[in-house]
Amino acid sequence: MKSQLKLAIALAAFAAQPSFAEVTPNMVAFADGAVAQSHTGVAGNAADGAKVASTRSMGNCVACHAIAALPDAKFQGNVGPALDGVGSRWSEAELRGIVSNAKMMFDGTVMPSFYKTEGYTRLGDAYTGKAPKGDVPPILSAQQIEDVVAYLLTLKE
Amino acid sequence: MHLRSRRILIAASVFALMSSATAYADPVEGFELVVNGEMTLVTEAPASANLEGALDTVYSGLLFRESETREMEMDDFSNPGMVFVDQGLDLWNKVDGTDGKSCASCHDDVESLKETRAAMPKMNPTGDDLWSMENYINNCRTTKMGAEAWKWSSDQMTSVTAAISVAGRGEVVNPKVDGAAAEWWEKGKELYYTRFGQLELSCANCHEQNYGNMIRADHLSQGQTNGFPAYRLKNAKLNSIHNRFKGCVRDTRAETFGEGSAEFRALELYVASRGAGLSVEGVGVRN
Structure with missing residues (x-):
């Protein structure tokens, strides 16, 4: 029993060892709007990315973009271009840049910045309409960005 | 439906x-x-x-x-909004406040304000503030009727603004x-x-x-x-x-x-x- 516990603690400590420090929103290095380095060093999970893309409380990409590969996500929007085939049209680094902060690639775009924490006007506490009580995290976490990028790369022409 | x-x-x-x-x-x-x-x-x-x-x-x-x-x-x-317009017209004619007046006491029929909605919002009588219709209504209530101001989006307020808007329809x-x-x-x-x-x-x-x-x-x-x-x-x-x-x-x-x-x-x-x-x-x- 005791040795099992020790082993568990040792394993947990090993898992917690950061092999890669997470890239915080203000550390992201853009080059022509693209971001070569992963935000987490952990490969994105495309299935999780599809969930982020289609879920209202998460990325909700389908609010503005049609994705034919997600027929279960009803009422897909058309404010932005359809995402079918984006995995063929853009590189991983370009997709990471666009999803993190599209304004770095497309000046003045309507698209929100999903991995950014500074430079807002009247930043609120989510959808409450109220001022935030503390720091407001980016709309998506570092790993969620990686997951969405991994999913978008599966959308081939 | x-x-x-x-x-x-x-x-x-x-x-x-x-x-x-x-x-x-x-x-x-x-x-x-x-x-x-x-x-x-x-x-x-x-x-x-x-x-x-x-x-x-x-x-x-x-x-x-x-x-x-x-x-x-x-x-x-x-x-479905017309039900509230009827309620607004009732309020228009209802005496409220310490001066014993209703909207109708001064404005007669709501039709007298038919040009109001299209001109809103508008500078106030003293020309130092921009007023919405809600401000004009509350100004009447507090300074002419001796009544309490209504909240901006209260049922009473939206009913009366609706009645005035319908009078200005077209x-x-x-x-x-x-x-x-x-x-x-x-x-x-x-x-x-x-x-x-x-x-x-x-x-x-x-x-x-x-x-x-x-x-x-x-x-x-x-x-x-x-x-x-x-x-x-x-x-x-x-x-x-x-x-x-x-x-x-x-x-x-x-x-x-x-x-x-x-x-x-x-x-x-x-x-x-x-x-x-x-x-x-x-x-x-x-x-």
């Missing part, structure tokens, strides 16, 4: 949108808003000089709604934007183009750049105010202009502004001026 048939209709619309986005992107064509079979209202007009070329044509929000919603507004018996929206109002208009314009909140969206991002497009199930209109106070199917009551503004800014994940705030009164003037040329619809019916 049969919910199921409506869903099928929406699904069909979405399908149509995917196959030909541009055709669906436009407001409905060939629709004429004739209320009670006798009053034809202007729902589409050339953009006024105020818009400085930002839009060619201005459209009532009604043209972005489905046919069932449009039909509701065409007959006062089917317009009048052409034309708020005064020069003179002392000019600086308010400029402030409103600045707000209109400011990208608020974590989503960094301005009014213009949705209602100027993307009207006609869809954000999930929401068919974006130009955000015109000529149908306000509007009955919304979403909450089954009358909604004030500022309440709608408040919700829109909130939905950008921003700290929104308050109803009646100087910011929203300025924005109300600017947005109203963008709709110059459209008819006051009295109580519009919207999603």
